Amino acid sequence: MTLDIHNVVINCENPQRLAEFWTRALEMDVLEDHGSFVLLGRRGSPVTLGLQRVPESHIGKNRVHFDIHGESRDVAVQRLVDLGAALQGEQRPPGLNLVWTVLTDPDGNEFCITG
Numbered sequence: 001m002t003l004d005i006h007n008v009v010i011n012c013e014n015p016q017r018l019a020e021f022w023t024r025a026l027e028m029d030v031l032e033d034h035g036s037f038v039l040l041g042r043r044g045s046p047v048t049l050g051l052q053r054v055p056e057s058h059i060g061k062n063r064v065h066f067d068i069h070g071e072s073r074d075v076a077v078q079r080l081v082d083l084g085a086a087l088q089g090e091q092r093p094p095g096l097n098l099v100w101t102v103l104t105d106p107d108g109n110e111f112c113i114t115g
Helices: 015-026 073-083
Strands: 007-012 029-033 037-041 048-053 066-069 086-091 100-104 110-114
Touching: 007 015, 015 029, 015 037, 015 048, 015 073, 073 086, 073 100, 073 110
Parallel strands: 007 048, 066 110
Antiparallel strands: 029 037, 037 048, 086 100, 100 110
């Protein structure tokens, strides 16, 4: 049996508020709004993004995060900061030809931009 990632869910305090950021950041649409759970998606993409209300605030480092790829990392980072993301820093592991920028969404959830 093959399993595929279908939906990534972000726990948050206010799904509708966070949907405003992520719909603009990822150019997605709100597919469903159930009050405590909002589902975002894009036509033709098999992966959706869920925003789920939880009672507790975000504390500490995420145990899981996702990476977003853009053609121009610097342009993507600036656009996301303009939308409300907070810049956390840049990572360049020694010995690897990789670089990514760590940001947080308006609820403090970490994600990275590669490219």
